[in-house]
Amino acid sequence: xxxxxxxxxxxxKAWRSYLLMHRTLETHLERxxxxxxxxxxxxxxxxVNLSESETGRMRAFELGKATQWEKSRMSHxxxxxxxxGLIRKEACDARYPEIVITDEGLAAIKACAPAHAARVxxxxxxxxxxxxxxxLGEVSDEIVETIEKHRHADCPPEVSG
Amino acid sequence: xxxxxxxxxxxxKAWRSYLLMHRTLETHLERxxxxxxxxxxxxxxxxVNLSESETGRMRAFELGKATQWEKSRMSHxxxxxxxxGLIRKEACDARYPEIVITDEGLAAIKACAPAHAARVxxxxxxxxxxxxxxxLGEVSDEIVETIEKHRHADCPPEVSG
DNA sequence: CTCCTCGGGTTGATGTGTCAACTCTCCACA
DNA sequence: TGTGGAGAGTTGACACATCAACCCGAGGAG
Numbered sequence: 001x002x003x004x005x006x007x008x009x010x011x012x013k014a015w016r017s018y019l020l021m022h023r024t025l026e027t028h029l030e031r032x033x034x035x036x037x038x039x040x041x042x043x044x045x046x047x048v049n050l051s052e053s054e055t056g057r058m059r060a061f062e063l064g065k066a067t068q069w070e071k072s073r074m075s076h077x078x079x080x081x082x083x084x085g086l087i088r089k090e091a092c093d094a095r096y097p098e099i100v101i102t103d104e105g106l107a108a109i110k111a112c113a114p115a116h117a118a119r120v121x122x123x124x125x126x127x128x129x130x131x132x133x134x135x136l137g138e139v140s141d142e143i144v145e146t147i148e149k150h151r152h153a154d155c156p157p158e159v160s161g
Numbered sequence: 162x163x164x165x166x167x168x169x170x171x172x173x174k175a176w177r178s179y180l181l182m183h184r185t186l187e188t189h190l191e192r193x194x195x196x197x198x199x200x201x202x203x204x205x206x207x208x209v210n211l212s213e214s215e216t217g218r219m220r221a222f223e224l225g226k227a228t229q230w231e232k233s234r235m236s237h238x239x240x241x242x243x244x245x246g247l248i249r250k251e252a253c254d255a256r257y258p259e260i261v262i263t264d265e266g267l268a269a270i271k272a273c274a275p276a277h278a279a280r281v282x283x284x285x286x287x288x289x290x291x292x293x294x295x296x297l298g299e300v301s302d303e304i305v306e307t308i309e310k311h312r313h314a315d316c317p318p319e320v321s322g
Numbered sequence: 323c324t325c326c327t328c329g330g331g332t333t334g335a336t337g338t339g340t341c342a343a344c345t346c347t348c349c350a351c352a
Numbered sequence: 353t354g355t356g357g358a359g360a361g362t363t364g365a366c367a368c369a370t371c372a373a374c375c376c377g378a379g380g381a382g
Contacts, residue, residue, distance in 0.1 A: 013298060064360095231369080
């Protein structure tokens with residue numbers, strides 16, 4: 001029974017190919033963003049969310065839901081981004097500051113987004129092709145759902161006696 | 162021409178599903194390793210490579226090729242792992258120390274590997290199913306190849322007239 | 323033999339992610 | 353009125369990744 005939960009050779013191979021692919025792609029995209037535009041993947045993610053919102057302003061909480069980041073990571077990163085002038089915190093509500101994208105931040109995201117998208121297309125979307133890409137999208141959603149379901153089973157949000 | 166290099170809605174959706182899937186899966190697997198076995202993804206990667214080698218000993222350089230890490234990351238991480246007793250550096254060659262997996266390291270990887278593989282199976286391999294998994298493996302290799310080709314075009318390792 | 327260069331490996335500074343503990347305001351309830 | 357809880361956000365300590373600079377021993381050219 002050495003096969004129990006283990007992966008067989010084909011599975012192992014596909015899984016490792018996948019891991020290598022993701023790392024290679026991620027590294028490539030990140031280096032590009034960093035070297036050409038001085039933005040990290042994290043910066044990019046925040047700026048995309050802010051720039052896609054109606055008003056260019058969101059609460060950290062909303063950004064957290066959108067990005068799935070931990071709140072402390074969010075707080076640290078927003079502080080750093082503020083120091084670099086990409087965003088600004090405005091104390092409208094005397095409790096929950098609003099995160100506002102600055103002109104500089106907007107300029108940065110507008111400058112790098114097309115090039116970034118082009119790379120995603122060239123190295124990912126186009127290699128998959130539309131059909132397989134659609135399948136990947138579906139499977140991805142299934143996996144997320146599976147994991148979420150499992151996590152709720154492990155630690156249910158609210159349990160009553 | 163607003164569509165130029167941009168992703169259209171379907172592409173965008175699939176790409177973002179993919180990103181969310183990867184992050185969710187990675188987070189889940191890493192938390193599991195960390196909480197149940199006290200190993201990070203990086204620890205795991207090093208220990209897998211060492212334990213799969215014939216002798217349980219490799220040079221940092223080889224580990225670097227296997228993992229695709231930067232040499233400084235490797236050096237830092239190996240130092241930390243040595244401090245924790247998972248590996249040992251032996252100065253056989255008076256210049257390039259060999260990295261040896263300790264009994265403790267071997268015990269750790271043997272303890273966590275089945276559970277880890279089971280999770281990979283449950284949340285990734287089984288959701289894909291064998292056919293789509295095979296396709297993913299192929300596409301992954303293609304993507305890696307595409308990126309490698311592009312990088313060599315950018316900065317060729319050796320060019321002669 | 324001497325000098326140079328090359329490449330594996332190390333180091334330190336800095337930016338980033340995570341955990342746990344904390345603050346602060348609002349609100350429910352007594 | 354005040355007391356306690358809940359939730360958003362912050363902070364500090366620590367682990368980790370990256371970059372650039374450095375160390376050092378081998379191998380080649382003079």
